[in-house]
Amino acid sequence: xxxxxxxxxxxxxxxxxxxxxxxxxxxxxxxxxxxxxxxxxxxxxxxxxxxxxxxxxxxxxxxxxxxxxxxxxxxxxxxxxxxxxxxxxxxxxxxxxxxxxxxxxxxxxxxxxxxxxxxxxxxxxxxxxxxxxxxxxxxxxxxxxxxxxxxxxxxxxxxxx
Amino acid sequence: xxxxxxxxxxxxxxxxxxxxxxxxxxxxxxxxxxxxxxxxxxxxxxxxxxxxxxxxxxxxxxxxxxxxxxxxxxxxxxxxxxxxxxxxxxxxxxxxxxxxxxxxxxxxxxxxxxxxxxxxxxxxxxxxxxxxxxxxxxxxxxxxxxxxxxxxxxxxxxxxxxxxxxxxxxxxxxxxxxxxxxxxxxxxxxxxxxxxxxxxxxxxxxxxxxxxxxxxxxxxxxxxxxxxxxxxxxxxxxxxxxxxxxxxxxxxxxxxxxxxxxxxxxxxxxxxxxxxxxxxxxxxxxxxxxxxxxxxxxxxxxxxxxxxxxxxxxxxxxxxxxxxx
Numbered sequence: 001x002x003x004x005x006x007x008x009x010x011x012x013x014x015x016x017x018x019x020x021x022x023x024x025x026x027x028x029x030x031x032x033x034x035x036x037x038x039x040x041x042x043x044x045x046x047x048x049x050x051x052x053x054x055x056x057x058x059x060x061x062x063x064x065x066x067x068x069x070x071x072x073x074x075x076x077x078x079x080x081x082x083x084x085x086x087x088x089x090x091x092x093x094x095x096x097x098x099x100x101x102x103x104x105x106x107x108x109x110x111x112x113x114x115x116x117x118x119x120x121x122x123x124x125x126x127x128x129x130x131x132x133x134x135x136x137x138x139x140x141x142x143x144x145x146x147x148x149x150x151x152x153x154x155x156x157x158x159x160x161x
Numbered sequence: 162x163x164x165x166x167x168x169x170x171x172x173x174x175x176x177x178x179x180x181x182x183x184x185x186x187x188x189x190x191x192x193x194x195x196x197x198x199x200x201x202x203x204x205x206x207x208x209x210x211x212x213x214x215x216x217x218x219x220x221x222x223x224x225x226x227x228x229x230x231x232x233x234x235x236x237x238x239x240x241x242x243x244x245x246x247x248x249x250x251x252x253x254x255x256x257x258x259x260x261x262x263x264x265x266x267x268x269x270x271x272x273x274x275x276x277x278x279x280x281x282x283x284x285x286x287x288x289x290x291x292x293x294x295x296x297x298x299x300x301x302x303x304x305x306x307x308x309x310x311x312x313x314x315x316x317x318x319x320x321x322x323x324x325x326x327x328x329x330x331x332x333x334x335x336x337x338x339x340x341x342x343x344x345x346x347x348x349x350x351x352x353x354x355x356x357x358x359x360x361x362x363x364x365x366x367x368x369x370x371x372x373x374x375x376x377x378x379x380x381x382x383x384x385x386x387x388x389x390x391x392x393x394x395x396x397x398x399x400x401x402x403x404x405x406x407x408x409x410x411x412x413x414x415x416x417x418x419x420x421x422x423x424x425x426x427x428x429x430x431x432x433x434x435x436x437x438x439x440x441x442x443x444x445x446x447x448x449x450x451x452x453x454x455x456x457x458x459x460x461x462x463x464x465x466x467x468x469x470x471x472x473x474x475x476x477x478x479x480x481x482x483x484x485x486x
Binding site: 051053055065074 | 177178179180182183185186189190191192195252253256257258259260261262264265268271272277278279280282
């Protein structure tokens, strides 16, 4: 029993190392707000992502259900997260991303990175990326590849003031 | 890019929400450069603090702390107060990460312009929580918040730390579990200036009243910390708002008595000393881990202890000796 320790894979060790390096540069763990403007059916999805990220070493803030972009922006700036991951906006992403960007600006949170979560056909990726979204997370595929891409986004200009 | 300290000081005093949030981040940072700045900011802001009512709120998971703070905070905001809530959430000791969901249950309060709610990860080190929470309180007071609530999960050690930095310590409990006094550590009970039996509504009301009597009996057996205050037991409901106002009245009454007897000043001076010691302890720990001789010898010593070659006592002695050189 005593030596039967769980050994993370080598790829996973790379993720842990990247997070530790992030902490060394920024003085804190990567912190992300998971916000959902959708109703109950997003509950599972958001919870899975929250658990996955916290288990990997992120500090994760979870917002109330049906959070508006304005409210999400206020929570993100007050908690001072590095990124917001927005759920449940699939059919209205164009307008909601705009609202969120505007709200972040109004709260002086332009430095907060924008991520959207949920399943979106790849053919629809262009609009959100064009609108300033840094990453689209498919919660069906929570894996090491995703973590690497998420850390790529967070490491870009990661010296906030 | 980090701004100069004037940016933070002016921003906090101008009650800028974003800069206040950024200043707290600076305080929480583990980078020496950030801490250096945070220290200077705290020094500059200290003269603007000291008047707020500082309340510690604790209770076991599920007792309804967040919901209670939501109702309580809303009541205070309606009375014209500016309310800051600092919630300490436990970090995983394995991954280091955390999940902070306090605002899920503080939806109304979190939207009020008069409220500022900041959840913080405990970060694994208790000493860290002590310093960070204390200094974050200073920032919030300087930013004009006149009631500061510190919320912790009631599992023991961190409550003692928080109790040493607030004026009033409120313990939330539930009725009906039968073994009311088992659930919470004795030491935490002793710290309470008041106990509130939460969720005293509907079918639960009678049980709550019975629990109230139980606790009153239990408290009457303890020697009060202060000659001017006997801990009180309330029932309340964050749902119906019953009892919430009474608790605030008790807190104000407590405050008045503290001020009249001069005990508030005494308490604050004691808190300052506690603060100093917390900083000294943190600094000592820091110095130890940053000591070159220590960090060079550490891997080998760890291995020696793990393999049973060196006794833990001898290893500790050697490490501390290396630190002294």
